Amino acid sequence: MSVWDEVVGQPRVVEVLQRAAMNPATLAHAWLFTGPPGSGRSVAARALAAALLCDLNTSEANTSEASATQFSTSNASTGATNSGTQPPGCGVCNACRTVHAGAHPDVTTLATDKVTMGIDEVRSLVGLAARTPVSGKYRIIIIEDADRMLEKTTNVLLKPIEEPPPHVIWMLCAPSPADVLPTIQSRCRAVTLQVPPLQAVADVIVQRDGVDPATALAAARQAQCHVGIARRLARDPGARQRRSSVFDTVLRIGSAGQAVLAAETLVKVAKEEAEASSNDRNAAEEAELRRVLGLEPQGTVPSALRTQFKQLAEGQARRAKRANNDVLDRTLLDVMSLYRDVLVLQYHASARVDLINGDDPVGRNAAEVIARHSIPAETLERLDAVTTARKRIAANVPPLLAIEALCATIYPKARR
């Protein structure tokens, strides 16, 4: 499987990145990947990083006009193995696999667990950029949350991004170009990812995880095309159950006391889901790192390799902290999907518009009951309340407080 298969439902982006990887003479040294959560910004950045360092990406292939032209006519979207020239990013060479496992010495990824990214973290990256790459090809720095940099932090990056040493590639990721300063935007080559199509997300789950097509499609719809979430929902019955319990909790809010309890339950469910999904991902990453380093799945790690495992563990710990808030935000998106379904039912539009939770009996029932006992104006008010709660949590308000305020808005009219 090539690294491009990970970039789901973005054929045009894949084509642009593959062409870039094959033409070092015109390669941009600063990239800005934007797209909604789940569209795969950092996945796309990592695929480009792997392709640049891929063993197939020899200087010969780089300068060969023929190979670039030949490839551009093949099918980039499916990643089908072309009989002629294979684009770099094979997914099987040592470089591709170490980049994928987050263990390549020339690829540094910065993600923050804080609301804003520290200026010292960014300064240390600038220092790192000055060092010669181990592979002799490129040193690649991926900043996953470029939107979380304050202006003074961004300023530290301006010069390094404008005049990088020839071996350095910066890759910044943000939800939209407007989330980074214009001075950064203008220095970067923009790559815009879209929400992948429903069917593309379902197909990738069927192919990669061997899930049956109906479950895959339901999961993709419930995850609203967020690839990572859809895969979890498709593979893990526990994740589906936790999601259903969110609807049940919201449905049962019938008094102020219940609103407080419901808030506690929602925060607890999100925490459980965050832990379960981190454990899943951490285990997969460790297994991949072991495979890359040629270690037995359960064997002891030789001392020479311990640093790599330590780095992995540190990155995972940092991610776990922010995973809580991310999952809580997903929980709120699930609540939004419920009220969106309620609105579809209230406007009698379900014949034309699919219910997001139509395949989940608990979610469907909750939507039907709430639709019967409220009017569209109330539903819109509740949708607003969910948006407010999401904004508050993003602004670092303690999650339980924000969710309590939300549940208090939901309750008085829930069972009118």
Ligand SMILES: [Zn+2]
């Ligand atoms: Zn490769």
